[in-house]
Amino acid sequence: MTQTNRQWIYARKPIAQVGPENFDLNEAAIPETKAGEVLVRTTLLSLDPASRAWMQGQTYRSMLNPGDVMAGWGIGEVLSSNAKGFEPGDLVSGEYGWQQYAAMPANALTKHDKAHKPEHILGVLGITGLTAYFGLLDVGKPRPGETVLVSGAGGAVGTIVGQIAKIMGCRVVGTAGGAEKCNWLVDELGFDAAIDYKSGNLYRAVKEACPNGIDVYFDNTGGEVLSAALSRMNLYGRVACCGAVSNYDTATPSPGPAGVPGFLVTKRIRMEGFVVMDFYNRKHEAEAALARWLQDGKLKAPVDVVEGFKKMPSALAGMFAGTNRGKLMVRV
Numbered sequence: 511m512t513q514t515n516r517q518w519i520y521a522r523k524p525i526a527q528v529g530p531e532n533f534d535l536n537e538a539a540i541p542e543t544k545a546g547e548v549l550v551r552t553t554l555l556s557l558d559p560a561s562r563a564w565m566q567g568q569t570y571r572s573m574l575n576p577g578d579v580m581a582g583w584g585i586g587e588v589l590s591s592n593a594k595g596f597e598p599g600d601l602v603s604g605e606y607g608w609q610q611y612a613a614m615p616a617n618a619l620t621k622h623d624k625a626h627k628p629e630h631i632l633g634v635l636g637i638t639g640l641t642a643y644f645g646l647l648d649v650g651k652p653r654p655g656e657t658v659l660v661s662g663a664g665g666a667v668g669t670i671v672g673q674i675a676k677i678m679g680c681r682v683v684g685t686a687g688g689a690e691k692c693n694w695l696v697d698e699l700g701f702d703a704a705i706d707y708k709s710g711n712l713y714r715a716v717k718e719a720c721p722n723g724i725d726v727y728f729d730n731t732g733g734e735v736l737s738a739a740l741s742r743m744n745l746y747g748r749v750a751c752c753g754a755v756s757n758y759d760t761a762t763p764s765p766g767p768a769g770v771p772g773f774l775v776t777k778r779i780r781m782e783g784f785v786v787m788d789f790y791n792r793k794h795e796a797e798a799a800l801a802r803w804l805q806d807g808k809l810k811a812p813v814d815v816v817e818g819f820k821k822m823p824s825a826l827a828g829m830f831a832g833t834n835r836g837k838l839m840v841r842v
């Protein structure tokens with residue numbers, strides 16, 4: 511065990527795009543545990559677009575302030591326990607923040623079966639997979655034969671949404687940045703078509719890739735892709751609003767999409783936002799389905815693991831540049 515706890519401190523609010531200059535590396539003492547707490551050594555930390563939104567203001571969680579340990583979820587190993595039900599060696603997940611050690615209240619930890627890979631627990635069997643599962647199935651409500659469009663399709667949530675939609679018997683189109691990522695979606699993950707939203711006329715590309723219109727649009731990005739999707743929605747289409755990554759890492763977020771409320775009215779479209787925590791009372795249902803699809807080879811869970819705690823800030827910046835394929839995480 512190293513004698514200090516290295517932490518990334520959220521030091522300065524980004525003016526536009528986030529980068530390493532917004533963080534300071536700090537060395538603190540390894541925390542002591544109080545009664546009811548557990549000392550965890552973090553092994554994998556998740557990178558999430560929402561981290562950038564937390565710097566900007568209040569979202570579904572309180573805003574981060576300069577000086578805070580950067581917030582984030584992770585997987586870790588119990589080193590010592592001052593709480594009933596946890597033993598050294600247990601595999602646990604929680605909101606540890608960007609640090610190597612965390613003293614966590616036992617009720618803020620989830621214990622995991624070591625039969626699953628830690629990368630899967632942090633990704634497809636964790637928030638990522640649950641978001642895809644409930645957002646698509648409960649909010650989007652796709653039916654066999656329908657066309658599903660998903661934006662941010664090469665990322666953590668998007669890769670899983672597209673594959674679940676295929677399992678449901680839908681025609682699936684994704685939008686992603688760059689031709690290579692788009693080819694990968696079709697060749698490796700079984701999407702029917704993919705659109706490079708960074709090249710050419712997005713409206714025309716969506717029309718060509720969705721000749722029968724769009725029945726369900728799973729929106730990870732907001733912005734121009736949302737406007738283009740609304741223009742091709744079918745009567746009684748559903749838009750599942752999951753996030754707006756195009757608006758997080760910029761000083762000039764785009765205004766609301768074209769077509770609201772016009773298309774919503776004329777096409778009777780239902781547009782509904784959701785937060786994954788709303789579905790936590792049914793998380794076992796999603797975990798069981800996702801684990802079964804993984805085991806049956808129906809679902810792939812791409813992970814992009816960056817090696818080294820030092821790379822946390824650059825990995826976060828890379829996510830907004832679209833460097834990741836699948837779930838981005840850092841091995842501490």
Ligand SMILES: NC(=O)c1ccc[n+]([C@@H]2O[C@H](COP(=O)([O-])OP(=O)(O)OC[C@H]3O[C@@H](n4cnc5c(N)ncnc54)[C@H](OP(=O)(O)O)[C@@H]3O)[C@@H](O)[C@H]2O)c1
Nearest residue numbers: 641665666667686687730752753754755756784785786832
């Ligand atoms: N509602 C919920 O409960 C919930 C839970 C988890 C996540 N989310 C949301 O789900 C979305 C995806 O999250 P994730 O964890 O799966 O991240 P991710 O998709 O793995 O990573 C973000 C991706 O966004 C794309 N991107 C970056 N800037 C963009 C821009 N300006 N326009 C369009 N695309 C851009 C990049 O890929 P490209 O190469 O395609 O640009 C990047 O890979 C986010 O909006 C997140 O906030 C919501």
